[in-house]
Amino acid sequence: MSEVLYPQESVYNLIPKERVQTQKPQRYMSKFRPSVVLEKKLTKEAMKTMGPPKVEVPSPEKYLKKHSKEPKLPESEFSNRLFYQYVCKTCSMKKPAVPARTDNPPMGIYTKRDFIKTSTAMPMKPQPTCVDTNKGHKERLENSGLVPKYIKKRDYGEVPDYLLQRNAEEQRAKEEYDRFVKEQTDQGAMKHLSDEERHAILERLKSNWDKLHHEYQGLSLVTDTLSKKAHKERLEVAMKQLENDINLFERFKTVYLSNN
Template sequence: MSEVEYPRESVYNLIPRDEVQTEKQQRYMSKYRPTVVLEEKSTKDAMRTMGPAKVEVPSPEKFLKKHSKEPKLPEKTQCSKDVRHSCTVKKPAVPAMTDTPPMGIHTKRDFIKTATAVPMKPQPTCVDTRKGHKQLLENSGLVPKYIKKKVFLSTSLHTRTI
């Protein structure tokens, strides 16, 4: 290891030296080593090849064929051939032109009133931004609201008379 070796023909080698034997410490061995080795063999050694070793190898006669892994539809039975539609309830037939509609059905809704009703006018609004944010025109402050107040009208008439 770290022993110094001098050449044979040297002044230092004339007197023979006693070789000093150094004792090595015992190498560390874990006390859990045997259990670890057993676990390693039981789990990893079995699957060292491409998968578990206990898989049965298919016979050469049953080689993999095209579409063999795809799911297969169940075979048709006699009762499934008879039933063509899955819907059990049929829709009612379209009424003929000669059929009369059912009479005597009354509603509380007045159709004449709803047909002749005047549509509501939209409230005047002011658009603030180019994205279309709207604000009511009355609340915006753009309409002179104070002129329309009754209190203002009565005071203005009073001041005019004086």
């Protein structure tokens, strides 16, 4: 019978209730557990060390010699007898004496080696080739474009005619410009800026560009009115003009000003 639940302020809650203790069933234990534990110990104890714990230490006198593991054929009496006869024969033969310095060499003896020397000509040198595919296709190296044939030309390493002509024209134009500048300077129509004046003008141009750039950085990001847009465009045009002037003064070291 299920327990009846009453409200918290009910009178029935004052009656003491008996607590029923539930007993858990005993945990299941397999009857094969001891045999499994024993089997695991037997298989695991053998793997605790790398090999058996006690190993016979090899003796330093029994080291591995060269060709000791190669198969050897059994020695026969016939082979030993032939080797002995060959050694005795070669040792008993007497070599001819060394010819004296005054002895003339034998003439008229025609051997096979002399025939090879006289009959064969100089060997042909192989043609240099290059292989350009993985199938083995090859062609002569001279026609492959890898040989620098241009270094064998007569005019190799010389300056081309069009470059000489261009250099001559540039030199002539420079001389004419220098002559014109000299004439204008002599007439007093042009004035040459010194290096100090050029550096001073360059520094003033850069300082003016820095001021405009600082003012440009302080503009608002949103140009929602015509005045803001016009002011921004005016600053950009002025900065661009200053950049061109700075590049002009940095590019040319010699600057002339007209007196007009």
